Amino acid sequence: MGMTSEPPQYADRVYRSGSALAAGVLLIGLAVWLGGDAILRGDGRTPVVAAAALLLFVPLVSAFTFRPAVFAGAERLRVRNPFRTVVAPWAAVESVKAAYSCELRAGGATYQLWAIPVSLRARGKATRHNERLAAGEQPRGGMFGLGGRDRIGQDADQPRTAPSDVAVAELRDLAERHAGDPGAQGEVTVRWSYETLAPAAVGAVGLLILWITG
Template identity: 45%
Template sequence: MTTPEPTPEPSHEPSPGSTPEQPSAEQPSPDRVFRSVLGIASGVFLLALAALFAGDVMLRGEGRSPWLALAGLVLAVPLIVAFTIRPAVYANDDRLKIRNPFRSITLPWATVADFRAGYSSEVFTQDGEKYQLWAVPVSLRQRKKAARAAARAAQGDARGRTPATSGARGSSSSSGAAFADQTLADLRELLASRAAAPGSRGVARVRWAYEIVGPAVAGLLLLVVLAATG
């Protein structure tokens, strides 16, 4: 009776000439996008209005009028887009990206110090730089309303009212909380949780929006040339 030979265990050693598998690169976390819906809507309306008026002049105008309308449209369109549709704030686990009318600012979380909403929403860096958040407009009307409600609630507490009795009059402060306040609260939460993370290190980067500046300058130069030669 013969004894079967043992089956050799499969070897885990890489064969000659083979390349060991590399771990896949970590994918960046998805962005949270903060934008003004009212700003986008107003931008679309203004673009349609500009196209309507300029198109009418270019089709029916005489002499230099169509050229002036074209130059005005080339100048107006990028400016309308810059101040209404373009502004946005992108935030993920590693960095904050601010898209303002004429610049894009990328700030790793380790470079961010704080946020503030006064007359405008702003971010401060560890180096003392300040950048506005055009995509997060501040409603001064809501801010004043919330401040008055908070002042009434404070007076009620000073007079000995309980939270239950003073909450009825102070509830407007929570319902009237500004969009900017909620957005900045979300960004502060991300900053607190990610500022010390290894992936959040780096330096701030600022880039001019040449895709906006270039067409606007071209339209302005065309207007100047038409005016000088008229």
């Protein structure tokens, strides 16, 4: 009797904002530099104030820059937003859409996809590009508008789609393909990011106490 082979397992697709990651590195680096200097060289209450400010600022910046991500696997969609993580089996996904922001509708609730920001500028450029193609005009793209591939890897002589709309289309396709899979059934779960909220709350309380006590 032959052995039954299990379907191959693939790594999750991961969606993140490169600009948010870059901003996080810049802001946290600046905060650590200034705050660390105040802690090491400050007088009086300055080191304590700087430490409390860092305890508040660094987790909040991390929450909005490093933390947001969307993980799309064979069985479920995991959305990691600044303060919550939403896990939605594909069968529970009702819709994924991109208007002024990307949204997931699952289990009767709507969740923002912070990791997939919508760029109206990119969408407008794609629309104008596609209109030029439809009109038979020479498309602009590549280096100095000379053709080839643009900076997101799309051919200049082919219809173009904004990155956020590409991501949403991929998520919709995964939801449609896997909604009936046995492993893709279940309820939506939501978990608060206490590892982010707790230190930020401690920092905020510390600053409040220092302000009250003058």
